[in-house]
Amino acid sequence: MDCELREPSTLEEALDILSHHGKDAMPIAGGQSLLVMLRNGLISPKILVSLENLAELSGIQKASGGGLSVGAMVSCASLMASPEITETARILAQAAAKVASTPIRNLGTIGGNISHNELGADLPPPLLALNAVAECKSLKGTRRIPLGDFFRDYFSTALDEGEIVFRIHLPAPPPRARAVYLKHSRRAEDLAMVGVGLFLIRDEGQRVSDLRIALAGVAPVPYRARQAESLLQGKTDLTRELIEEIADAAAGEADPITDAEASAEYRRKMIRVFVRRAILQALES
Numbered sequence: 336m337d338c339e340l341r342e343p344s345t346l347e348e349a350l351d352i353l354s355h356h357g358k359d360a361m362p363i364a365g366g367q368s369l370l371v372m373l374r375n376g377l378i379s380p381k382i383l384v385s386l387e388n389l390a391e392l393s394g395i396q397k398a399s400g401g402g403l404s405v406g407a408m409v410s411c412a413s414l415m416a417s418p419e420i421t422e423t424a425r426i427l428a429q430a431a432a433k434v435a436s437t438p439i440r441n442l443g444t445i446g447g448n449i450s451h452n453e454l455g456a457d458l459p460p461p462l463l464a465l466n467a468v469a470e471c472k473s474l475k476g477t478r479r480i481p482l483g484d485f486f487r488d489y490f491s492t493a494l495d496e497g498e499i500v501f502r503i504h505l506p507a508p509p510p511r512a513r514a515v516y517l518k519h520s521r522r523a524e525d526l527a528m529v530g531v532g533l534f535l536i537r538d539e540g541q542r543v544s545d546l547r548i549a550l551a552g553v554a555p556v557p558y559r560a561r562q563a564e565s566l567l568q569g570k571t572d573l574t575r576e577l578i579e580e581i582a583d584a585a586a587g588e589a590d591p592i593t594d595a596e597a598s599a600e601y602r603r604k605m606i607r608v609f610v611r612r613a614i615l616q617a618l619e620s
């Protein structure tokens with residue numbers, strides 16, 4: 336099937352094409368997943384709308400209040416190399432470094448990664464743990480969607496037809512915050528069988544006052560393990576026993592699949608191992 340590539344130079348033009356052609360048009364960012372799906376006949380858009388020339392979707396900027404605004408077209412390689420990301424959201428650089436291989440990291444974008452919403456993608460856990468918000472645009476206007484509400488089902492998100500991810504906003508981390516991203520996969524370049532993004536905040540007395548655990552690869556969508564997180568409430572110390580309880584709870588509330596790679600039971604065991612390891616690493620860092 337013929338597929339036409341459009342390369343608009345303004346956001347308005349891009350949104351106009353997407354809105355006008357509805358399901359027949361799709362945005363293309365780095366093309367790393369889209370072109371695989373196209374070649375395999377899994378999608379058949381008539382028009383691809385390149386986001387490459389849209390300056391508003393590029394760059395990493397400091398926001399007022401100490402957070403960051405990351406353009407949807409920022410690549411994984413740029414996340415890894417950015418001093419701003421290293422300073423404010425190092426967990427995102429850690430996760431970007433674990434994406435696939437160098438060519439995919441060079442071309443694959445943060446906007447494409449979350450919009451594609453493939454099981455086991457590496458960027459959603461750090462973004463969920465950081466309480467990131469996706470700023471999305473269509474001809475109807477702008478919506479700010481917290482990442483916790485963004486992922487809907489396998490390969491499905493809260494984006495409406497004709498709507499694109501414009502920028503991703505990362506709030507400033509509180510003082511004494513520590514974050515870790517760990518990935519378990521069969522081969523380094525594979526998607527995560529279990530991906531854990533962990534964010535931990537200590538109070539002035541060095542007690543852990545907040546714990547966020549975001550998981551990928553173990554349920555239809557990446558999510559925060561709220562039951563496991565809630566076990567910290569009312570506790571003054573993150574003891575070894577409590578860490579075990581939290582890791583058990585995270586494994587219990589997951590909904591992993593059994594496939595050719597691993598059983599659901601094995602995946603649950605690995606959640607336990609990697610959540611425990613992530614907490615210990617964050618405490619030690």
Ligand SMILES: Cc1cc2nc3c(=O)[nH]c(=O)nc-3n(C[C@H](O)[C@H](O)[C@H](O)COP(=O)(O)OP(=O)(O)OC[C@H]3O[C@@H](n4cnc5c(N)ncnc54)[C@H](O)[C@@H]3O)c2cc1C
Binds near residue numbers: 369442445499
């Ligand atoms: C062999 C292989 C291995 C991979 N391994 C990993 C891995 O280990 N970890 C990992 O995290 N990822 C992995 N990926 C995915 C990859 O990292 C990218 O995240 C992915 O290709 C999407 O980014 P992209 O910029 O290439 O998007 P594209 O391929 O251009 O687009 C993907 C989808 O998102 C939509 N889209 C793109 N940008 C936007 C936007 N701004 N707004 C709305 N919709 C948009 C497109 O319409 C399309 O539906 C792998 C991909 C491949 C092909």
